[in-house]
Amino acid sequence: MQDKVMLSMESRMRGDMQVRFGGRYEETYCRKAARRLVPSLREATGGDLVELAKYICRTDCVSEALAYIERLVNGASLPRTRMLTAPPRPVEAEMKDVIVIPLRHHALFSYLQSRLIDADISRMYCKEVHYELRGRHYFALAFGNISGGYEVRNAYYKGCLNNKDISLIRHLTEETQENVCVFEGFMDFLSYMTLKLAGDRTVCLAIPCDYLVMNSVNNLKKTLARLQEYSDIHCYLDNDLAGQRTTETIAGMYGGRVSDESCHYAEYKDLNDYLRGKKR
Secondary structure, three states: OOOOOOOOOOEEEEOOEEEEOOOOEEEEOOOOOOOEEEEOOOOOOOOOHHHHHHHHOOOOOHHHHHHHHHHHOOOOOOOOOOOOOOOOOOHHHHOEEEEEEEOOOHHHHHHHHHOOOOHHHHHHHOEEEEEEEOOEEEEEEEEEOOOOOEEEEOOOOEEEEOOOOOEEEOOEOOEOOOEEEEEOOHHHHHHHHHHHHOOOOOOOOOOOOEEEEOOOHHHHHHHHHHHOOOOEEEEEOOOOHHHHHHHHHHHHHHHHHEEEHHHHHOOOOOHHHHHHOOOO
16 A cells, blocks of 8 residues: 555546646546646645646646636636725825814723823823814824824724824933833833832832833834933833844844843733733
């Protein structure tokens, strides 16, 4: 007995021709035609219906093979992939009548409270954005970045208005500190400030610091450029693969100036989970 399981060959009749589907070619009988090689299942060398049609039609042209298949199925249309001429527009491009006001909506405070973010901290660093989208009114938190754009977030939506960029909050308006804390998102930053207000010393630093919020790991290049201003860099990134790689990249550029502070909340996914006591 052969040491390989032999798959049975499927045969179908099309007029006077017998066709076998599969991989290796072998001889078979075909009525009213000379002997020819056709695909077989004896060996798993691959091949699909288009390759079979190209073999039968003795052509390398895919369009001819597809036309042959279409004729065999009695003119039934084959599925075709619609080519997109342009990428889809982001939902932010459809927002109308956008206004930014001080944070005051009770639903947004309720959302922040569910994350245990202090209300006074929220008012200090966040605003409230209202906009029309497809005929309906919406509102969300707005956290500003250095390009005049806003990170926008509520319980159901997360996005960005205008330009995507990092956010930088200085300890003193016109002065750069020696130390900077780096966060991935503004919810981590708000969590840190809430913990600091509560007197946490496990995670928070008792020294003057600037605060840099990346707003996305895709802003790593901008982050690296800004961090050259600081002598001590404290990374409070997420305890996941993306956060670890980002911290490693920052450390790879700035070496001993970098401290990975995520070790202080290693049992938690991020700072907000640490604030809420939600372990992984």
